Amino acid sequence: MSEPKDLVAVMDSDVRKTPRRIAFITKRTSPQVRVRDEDRVMTYPEVFFRAAVAIQVLAIALVVTSLLWDAPLEGLADPMHTPNPAKAPWYFLGLQELLHYFPPVVAGVLIPGLVVMALIIIPYFNINVEAEGLWLRDKAKRLRIFGIVVVVFCIFLAVFDVWVALVPTLIVAAFMLLAARTDPQTAKGFRQWLVRKPLSFWIMTWFLVELFVLTAIGTFFRGPGWSWVLPWRA
Amino acid sequence: MANTVDQLLEQVRENRIWRSIFRSGTGDSNLHKSLFVQQNVFLHLFSIKARKRTLEFSATWYLGAMTLGTFLILVITGILLMLYYHPSVPQAYADMKDLQFVVSSGVFLRNLHRWSAHAMVFLVFAHMFKVFYRGAYRPPREFNWVVGVVLLLVTLLLSYTGYLLPWDQLAYWAVTVGSNIASAVPVMGSKIRFLMLGGTAVNANALLRFYVLHCVILPLAAILFIAIHFWRIRKDGGIYAGEPAPEVESK
Ligand code: HEM
Numbered sequence: 001m002s003e004p005k006d007l008v009a010v011m012d013s014d015v016r017k018t019p020r021r022i023a024f025i026t027k028r029t030s031p032q033v034r035v036r037d038e039d040r041v042m043t044y045p046e047v048f049f050r051a052a053v054a055i056q057v058l059a060i061a062l063v064v065t066s067l068l069w070d071a072p073l074e075g076l077a078d079p080m081h082t083p084n085p086a087k088a089p090w091y092f093l094g095l096q097e098l099l100h101y102f103p104p105v106v107a108g109v110l111i112p113g114l115v116v117m118a119l120i121i122i123p124y125f126n127i128n129v130e131a132e133g134l135w136l137r138d139k140a141k142r143l144r145i146f147g148i149v150v151v152v153f154c155i156f157l158a159v160f161d162v163w164v165a166l167v168p169t170l171i172v173a174a175f176m177l178l179a180a181r182t183d184p185q186t187a188k189g190f191r192q193w194l195v196r197k198p199l200s201f202w203i204m205t206w207f208l209v210e211l212f213v214l215t216a217i218g219t220f221f222r223g224p225g226w227s228w229v230l231p232w233r234a
Numbered sequence: 235m236a237n238t239v240d241q242l243l244e245q246v247r248e249n250r251i252w253r254s255i256f257r258s259g260t261g262d263s264n265l266h267k268s269l270f271v272q273q274n275v276f277l278h279l280f281s282i283k284a285r286k287r288t289l290e291f292s293a294t295w296y297l298g299a300m301t302l303g304t305f306l307i308l309v310i311t312g313i314l315l316m317l318y319y320h321p322s323v324p325q326a327y328a329d330m331k332d333l334q335f336v337v338s339s340g341v342f343l344r345n346l347h348r349w350s351a352h353a354m355v356f357l358v359f360a361h362m363f364k365v366f367y368r369g370a371y372r373p374p375r376e377f378n379w380v381v382g383v384v385l386l387l388v389t390l391l392l393s394y395t396g397y398l399l400p401w402d403q404l405a406y407w408a409v410t411v412g413s414n415i416a417s418a419v420p421v422m423g424s425k426i427r428f429l430m431l432g433g434t435a436v437n438a439n440a441l442l443r444f445y446v447l448h449c450v451i452l453p454l455a456a457i458l459f460i461a462i463h464f465w466r467i468r469k470d471g472g473i474y475a476g477e478p479a480p481e482v483e484s485k
Contacts, residue, residue: 038475039286042267044277047284054296055303062307062353066345073334076327077406079435086407089397091355091390096411104418119383122366123376131369204366211359 084224093218094211100226101162115207122200133196135180143180146173168213172206279461281468288473293368297361304354305456311347312449319399321445323438326401351393358389370474378466381459388456395448398441409444410436 041047088096098107123129135142150173157166179194187195223229246252247260258269271277287293318337319329333340362382365371371379398409413431417423432439467473 040283041286042264043280043282043284044267044270050289051299054299058300058303062350065349066342071345071348072404073330073400074403076324077401077403083403083407086411088408088411108415108418120380123371123379129372208363
């Protein structure tokens with residue numbers, strides 16, 4: 001087996017199962033033609049059928065929900081009477097929670113802007129494409145950088161009193177340290193799984209945890225004047 | 235009984251008029267199954283075959299498919315709701331009351347649209363994280379990830395613009411809170427907010443703008459980008475299946 005030069009011809013010989021195909025592949029192959037002899041199924045009906053089942057299950061769940069619970073409808077809009085608290089839709093409550101700590105330019109423009117930018121560039125950054133465990137190489141150096149970043153970031157959050165974002169950060173950082181203290185040769189189960197996780201995994205997981213915690217707090221734990229309330233007391 | 239039904243269906247499918255519309259014809263061969271997909275302008279966004287591994291539930295949790303499902307439900311229920319809705323103040327709110335008390339199944343229709351909208355926002359996030367954690371954003375799928383980010387934003391905007399339409403207190407103040415954020419943009423903040431609302435506060439103009447965005451512009455954008463998204467899945471080599479594919483055998 002030699003490295004394909006410029007042109008390679010591959011012929012699918014299973015004529016009875018599949019229509020005869022001849023593919024001419026230049027050196028920069030697309031991933032689809034690189035695959036040989038993987039089990040394949042026909043999109044129609046197999047894939048469509050499964051997708052239809054998934055959509056059906058979802059539709060039934062939504063219909064049942066709609067029969068059991070009514071969508072909210074309050075009184076006619078009245079610009080003279082501000083409800084307290086006035087809340088955005090739930091998926092923006094994480095942002096509204098941040099508005100409580102930071103000036104609007106930061107919480108309403110800078111942070112969401114950075115999040116969208118970060119999401120877009122994810123696949124273009126090599127650290128995200130690499131799949132190697134974070135602590136498997138250059139451990140000492142990486143631990144130092146990690147320590148500095150976490151401490152600086154936590155001080156920043158503490159200065160602005162953003163405890164709701166600081167606690168999740170510390171929890172994720174604790175798991176990262178646990179991974180760092182795990183020996184990849186001997187560890188088993190969960191810790192073996194942890195130690196294989198690349199940096200991109202940690203960043204995204206931190207983002208997911210923050211998103212979840214901030215949204216939940218904005219939705220359930222905020223009352224009049226954005227004060228702290230317990231949902232079962234409201 | 236089942237046999238006669240089958241025969242009848244077969245006859246319909248062999249009919250000249252039917253065949254002039256659907257060229258794939260009848261039959262169970264892989265050729266026919268291929269033509270079924272390939273000869274249909276909508277289905278031909280998809281590849282003819284798929285790797286078996288990618289169909290396992292654990293691969294995608296079918297989150298993308300379910301996101302599409304919520305979108306379809308929203309389009310159907312949305313069109314029905316449009317039949318009863320006027321984007322004007324205060325008629326919009328009265329229409330909500332009519333849906334509640336006058337229109338048959340009006341409450342159900344509105345509930346289904348509302349809960350499906352929440353479900354879509356949730357599912358689109360879930361789908362994104364699932365794609366990320368299985369590493370399916372990596373090249374050559376990087377551009378489809380970007381298309382996905384656009385779809386995420388379109389979904390959020392769809393939901394946000396729809397939130398205002400009932401014109402109740404909840405709608406009015408949620409949108410007011412959101413639009414105030416727009417005015418925090420440096421330099422052009424108040425201009426952006428003015429453009430968005432068609433005025434300096436949430437009023438009848440804002441309702442009309444949100445209505446047009448919600449019922450025309452954003453759904454069209456969503457359909458366009460979903461089409462690109464699906465077509466790119468095919469062009470990027472099908473759904474990501476995990477480990478790198480085996481090398482080509484030369485000769
Ligand atoms: C209206 C919204 C969306 C719809 C209807 C949709 C639909 C789908 C479907 C049906 C698939 C097939 C595989 C699967 O189910 O995972 C898919 C794959 C994919 N989606 Fe989405 N998606 C949407 C939004 C997003 C978002 C927000 C992202 C990420 C930011 C994204 C990124 C991707 C990528 C990269 C793939 C390819 C994965 C692979 O090849 O395995 N999509 N999408």
